Structure formats: structure tokens, C-alpha cells
Amino acid sequence: MAKYILGIDQSTQGTKVLLFDNEGKAICRVDKGHRQIIDDRGWVEHDPMEIWHNLLEITKELLAETKVDSKDIAAVGISNQRETAMAWNRENGEPIYNAIVWQCARGAAICQRLDHDGFGDRVKDHTGIPLSPYFSGAKLAWIVENVGEAKSLLAADKLAVGTMDSWLVYKLTGGKAHKTDFSNASRTQLFNINTLKWDEEICNAFGLKASALPEVCDSNALYGTTDFEGLFEKPVPIHGVFGDSHAALYGQGCHTPGMIKATYGTGSSVMMNIGEKPIQSKKGLVTSLAWSLDGKPEYVLEGNINYTGASISWLKDNVELIESAKETAELAKKSNPADKTYFVPAFSGLGAPYWDSEATGMFTGITRVTGKAELVRAVVDSIAYQISDIAELMEEESGKELQGLRVDGGPTRNDYLMQFQADILDRPVEVPDVEELSAIGAAYAAGISAGIYENKKVFGSISRISYVSGMGQDRRDQLKSGWKSSIRRTLART
Template sequence: MSAIVERLQNLLPTRQVNMSSTDEEFVGAIDQGTTSSRFLIFNKHGEPIAIHQEEFAQIYPHPGWHEHDPEEIVTSVQNCIEGAVAAFKKDGRSVDNIKAVGITNQRETTVVWDVKTGKALYNAIVWTDTRTGHLVRELKARPGSDKLMEKCGLPLSTYPSVTKLLWLLKNEPAVKEAYEAGNLAFGTIDAWLIYKLNGWEKNVFVSDPTNASRTMFMDIHTMKYNEDLLDFFSYEFDLRKVHMPEIVRSSDTKCFGELAEGPLKGFKITGCLGDQSAALVGQKGFDEGSAKNTYGTGCFLLYNVGKKPVISTHGLLATVAYDFDGTPVYALEGSIAVAGSGVKFLMNNMGFAHASEKISDLAESVEDNGGLVFVTAFSGLFAPYWIDDAQGTMFGITQHTQRGHIARATLEAVCYQTKAILDAMAKDSGKSLTELKVDGGMSNSQLCMQTQADLVGIPIIRPQMRETTALGAAIAAGFAVDVWKDFDELREVNTKGQTAFEPQMEGERSKKMFKKWERAVDMCRGWNADI
């Protein structure tokens, strides 16, 4: 049995299946992430009943470049649906009890295709990709660049989709040819998946606000494409000639169409959320002031600010948390480029271990970081710093440094950046959090979560079932078809067995550690700047 399958099977509830129950309701969730795709089937209690996962190729053509094969992503999703449904039926359940399917996805990752053929014109450029650094610097120098964030909520960086699209138009002949012929379609992964899973000929071409808000084309106040934003980025190419998805709310019975093939052929897709918004929903972050942090490939902290966006003045993003009924709820977001990918770096590039949990064990083999600070700026630094010309830098190496110190410093890097984001959120919102809900792969590490609690000085709450991103997609889909009718029905979902990590470190020591981190960040600035 593979480690992935074994880990996923351990998530399934151990209670006896009631084979005679024919009215139990289930919701499927496509979880399309940066390194793998999954399909999960949840019951009404938020328990995953069946799961299938498939990894796909990570393509790194040049340093700083990160790509995916868009067709392989679609195939991986289809395979996951088949695998999970087979497991679901094997337990004696009927697919007729699956009421709808939701989608959650990696966000800024950009796909372009030809509307005449439905074929992708280039590999998907992944959200972590930094090839557009020079283009970002050019855009920042243009008049009006300082006004963009007020409309779209995002700062100019290599992170949003817009610079990826502009790079493709400037550098890929097939993309430029499709543009000149009026056939170029652009979308984030949600739009691409919906388009393909419906059967591309049907031209179901939509995106929800949690994804559309990551392109820099959408006005975060109106939920519509903004003419001023399109004008700003159309200085070489008229972006109005590019086919862009219609922006629809995150939960809807009609807009997302239905699956065109496979074991769930004809089943409706009724919900769609970008992965970090989905995790907030999955953590039931429906109240203003609630927050979650997802420790995945990257690390993403979302803070619910209610029904009016807060445009950050402290290095954060304004984004859409969800839009279930036409009244959007907003969030402040802090994005960290490297979290779980830092652990994978130690495994795959440095040969430290063969499994991610062994990295945490290695970090626990030493009492502290040995004076080591690792600024894991593999893709520059995201919130709240936004330093595009930083690169991964390690400070404090001595003859005393061991592999355990490097492992510990890698975990701590995520915790330091989370602390910096929480400090910025307190300044932007005028409120400090009293607790932080967590999920994602790195939240499995006891050491990482205790370190996080020590650095931020508030309890860290970790649920027993940590597939909250997929659960959020299921909730969005379930709301549309009345599996759940209101938020109160979800209050007790996934609360049993949660763990609270209380701060244990002396405050002065915590402050000293963070001060050293901030010094290291300042020292790594400009490493990748042109010389």
C-alpha cells in the first residue's frame, strides 16, 4: 500500500456503515492542488467517506520557472473521481445519494487555450513561478501602478495571474497567434477544469470571485472586470480581445454545468472556491474576526473581515472569502510562498529523509535551531514583505550546524512569516486574534504547531480531520442543493478530537527569535537583483 493511500485511508471514519440507509446525503469535492489532485466524498457530518489522490508532474524548465501540464491536471482529476467513486460503491453505497460536486483549486496558476480547439497552448504557469520579475518591475514604473491595489486588492508581484498572461503573450508564438485570431482564452485552474469537465464544446466558461480576484482584472468592490485595470495592463496587447470567464457566485445550481463523462456523468457541479477560501469555509470561518492558516505547499492565512473589503496598508492582500448568495464576504490574506515545499526541498534536493514526517522528527532531534535562520525565499518573499529579488538564504552556519538544525530552521521559517502576517493583520484590522485555526500537511507536525503557538502567543487549534480545503468545496456545493441550509447546521461539523497548542515559550525569548528572523530578511534583500 502506498504511503499516500494509507494516509488517506486513515482519514476515513471508523464507525460501521449503515447499509440500509438509502436517504443519507453525500457531496463530492474535487481538490486540485499544486502537487496532486484528489476527489473526496463527504457525508453530511463533514466526514470523508471515500478518497482518491493522484500526483502529477512538476515541470521546472529553468531556475524560478514552475509549470504543469494542463491536460494532465484534467486527467488526474478524472482518475481521482473514478477511484473515489469505486471505493464509495464498494462499501455498498449508491452514487444516486451524491447530491452535487464542488471544486477547489490552486488559484493564480494560469492556463491559456484556443477556443476553437479546446486545447491548451502552453503549460500552465504555476503561482510560485517567478519568471515575470522583470515585467513586474516595468509595471511598477508605469503611471497609475500605485492605484491598482485600491481596485483589485493585490499588489503588483509575480504572484497574480496577470503577469503570467502578459509573459505568454510576449514570448509564446502560439499564444500570440491565437490572440491575433481572436481565439485566445485565459483562465485560472477552476475555469480550465470547469470548461474541460463539462466537455469543452459546451463552452461552460466561468470563474468564481475567490479565483477571479487573484488575476488583478476583477474589481473587488463590484465583482466585475474593471475597465481601468484592463486599460493599465493593455499597453502592449488589448486584453479585451482575450476571452475571459464570466464571474459567477461561488455556490450555484446552474452556472458550473455538469460532468460530461465518467462514473458521475450528468452530476451537477454546484460550488467553486479557490483553495484558501475553501479552507476558511471548511474551518467554518463564517464570523467576522475568525481566521485560519493552511500549511500546504505554501502557507496562507485568511482573516474574515466581513462584507466590506479592507485594503491593506501593511503588505497584505484583500481577497474574496466566498460569495454564496450574491453578497460577498471578504478577507485579509497573508501568503507565504514556501511552506511544505521547503520540507520537500530538504527531502528531494538535499536527501534529508524519504517522508515529510521524518523531517519533523529530524528537527526534534536537536534542542533548538543552533543559531541557524533559513529564509526560504525560493520564489522571493510574499506577504507582508513582497521582496521579489530575495532568494533562499541561510544565516548562522557554523561547524556545530547539523541536519537537525537545518530541518528545524525550515519549519521555523514558516512560523516566523506567519507571525509577521498576524502582526500586519492586527494593524490593518485594529484587532488581534485570540486563536488561530490550522490545517494542511505541515500542521501534522507537533513541533511546528507548538513553535507557532510560542511565536504568536495565542492558542493554535488543529482539527482532527484536516481535509478542510476539500470540505469547504463540499460545503459550497452542498449549500446550493440544500444539503446544508444555513451556517448553524455546520457549527459542530469536524469539532471532535481537535487539538489546542497553548503558548509555552517565555515572551522575551520569542521576541528575540523573531527579531533575528527580521534581521535575516533584511540581509537577504537584493540577492537576485540585476548586477
């Protein structure tokens, strides 16, 4: 009888469930968005109970649509939005506050206080990431300091805190399991990536207790069993949990040191597998756990870019140069190749590897003959330049030569962008024939652990389109020099 794997991708905008057959092919996907709760301060929250009820609803819908018997589902894998954090009452399972989303910077004052107290370098050395409200620690500290019952529950060891994966595991197992995986733990800013344990000193500095945090497990561990509150006839094991970018790295088959992937979304995550030992970046990258599989932890270098696909949305929605993202490829191809226009998309500062929160965006090199096509091309090209900057920095800091770049996300359907990415990076760019790489990563890990999939076979079934550089070195050097000059001009204005 056929066996299936259920993949859950709990992302910032919504939750998806995908059903994979016994060969690893996605046969159905159902998704549902949830509210983005944003106030006039720009604070961003999600309702964790809304997310939980949405998951039950779309899982029921998926079973109805596919007519698959729940007894034939062998395991569940979960990927989730990273850094988003929440707290709940351990005794009754009720959230004490909404989930605070990764985008929310309300913990900035807490980070400033810790930095003033001399914790900045210690946090970076212990956790691999710079002290920042972007990560979960400051969000959880804010809850403890500002939500009435949080302190008393914490003092009584009745407070449970964690990231969205730990919340879903807790709800799916009926409150029996409070667990997370190494990839999510490493993004909280509370986990020591050297000792592979919650860092008591850092937790205390944030006003938290390690005992309130979830148990950290292998990414392919058995997290417990679930019947989705009676939706399934019998409980099935939860056998895979990853943060979404880590799940995409795994789903891309980047399982050996030196392999690198870039996810093109609103922004971009560029991530390199660096193997069994951490490398502390000196030039603006962060170090995290990729995952731990069967007791074997592996690390990554990561660079996050604020604006890649969002720059295309800006062209469409704000300046109205295009009506749809599809137009960008043809316009870029029609542009004058001699035009020297560059665009630096620092709409809200520059991320890795420049880290200038005060930078603002700018066009440079515009002349009288610069037109719509040239402006659009400059915006598209800026995506490739930013990815290339980080990939080359990873090669430098890791000492591992890049063989190619595996990519995923909506903008990878832009053949002009993919070719230019290969040209400017001077490495093959490989686009898989499947989407939803985060869900695939979690589902494949769960399926392998459940004995449904064979590693080489299931990953070998993914085929890729490869874009190879056709650009000469002189032209590449000229273009990259112009980009670097534009970056310097942008940074000089702050």
C-alpha cells in the first residue's frame, strides 16, 4: 500500500500543507493565510491560535481533496518561519501573548541595554549571531518584562517559551512535547553553538530561564505523535523539524561542506553548509546550525538580504514602471548594454555584508539616454549583485571553493536574472524543477527517518536547469567595479 508524508510549512504569510507520495513527489498542496497584526509603532504579531486552527482546517481539506486515508500517512515534517517567538502557560497550554514576528524590532532597547552592559561580544561569540532584536531572545525578554503574568509563571516554572515549530509540536502532541530542533534553537540568540546547549549566562542576561525553553532535538528526531485532534484515525510520528531556510538548504541537497543555496523571496537568504565545525565570520555573516541529523550537527554561514524580490514589487506597485514581474526579463534583455545605471535597494538600510541600517536606496550612472528598460534592468541586476557579494564572501571566509549556486523562489523563473546571476558569479546557477523547497526538506527528512524514502533516490529525483556563465572576465570585472562604486556612494551618504 502506498505511503505518504505530510509536510507542513508554517511561514510568515500563512501555513501550507503538502502531501508527498512514496517517491517524494508533491501531489497536493493546500494553504491559508493568517492576519498580520501590525500597530502604529510597526510592531508585528501573529495570533498563534489562529495559526493552529488554520493548520487543522487545511489538513482536513487536504485529506478531503486527495481522498487519502490518514492511516496511509507515515510521518509528518515541519518547517517554520524562524525567529518568531511566543510564550504560553505550561499548565493549560494557553498563549499568554501573541507571537512576536521576526520582523518586529520591539526588543531594540533590550539589546541596547545588554550591549551597554558589555554582552555584545559575548553574545556573538557564544551564539554566532550579533546582538539584535531580529532574533528571538529579545522578543521573549520583552514578553517577560511587559506581559503581566509572564514573570510569575516564569518564577513558578510554569512558563513555556519557544519558536513556532515548538508551538506546533506542543499542540500537535496534545501538550506532551515541548521540543525544538538545532536549526531553530541556533536562531534564538539563546543557544550556545559551541557547547550545543541553551546558554545559561545569555538566558539570564535576557531575563529568561533555560528550563522554560524547549528540549533541543535532532532535526530528524521523533518529536512525538499526533492525530491532529482526532482528524487522523491513528497517531502518526512527527519526524522532521527545521527552520525554513535550513529546510530549503536540506531540500536542495546541499548536504556536503561548501554547497550553497540562495532563496529568492521578498528578501533573500544565502546559506552555505560549512560542515562539522563553526566558523566565526569577521565580515558580517552569521554562523548557525544547519541541522543535526542522527546525532551529527552541521553548521552554516548565512547572509540575509533585505530587498530582492521586494525590489521588483516596488517597480510594479510604487513607481509603476511595470504591470507584472514577468515583464522584467524582456525589458532587461531589450536594454542598452552600454548603459551604466546601477540601483542599490537600501529601502530600509543594507543587510549583509554591509550592515548599515541608515542607508537609503539610490540609482547611479543615469544619463540622458537611460530609459525604462535600463532602470528595470538595474533593479533586476541588483538582486544578482547582492547574492554574489555574499556568496563570494562565504567562499573567502570558509576557504571552500564554490562549485555552483542552487537557487529557489519565485524570481528564479526570470531567465534573464538567472543568466546574469551565473555571469556575475562566474559559477553555474541551478534551478530545481520543484518548488516549496522548505516543505520538501522537512518532508524528506521525515520520510527518510520513517523508512519511506532512500536518501540518494529521493534527492536524485530532483532535476535542475543549469545556467552557465557566458560573460568574459573583463566585462565581469567592469560591471562588478561599477556595483562596488555604487555601494560606496550609498554608504558615504550615511
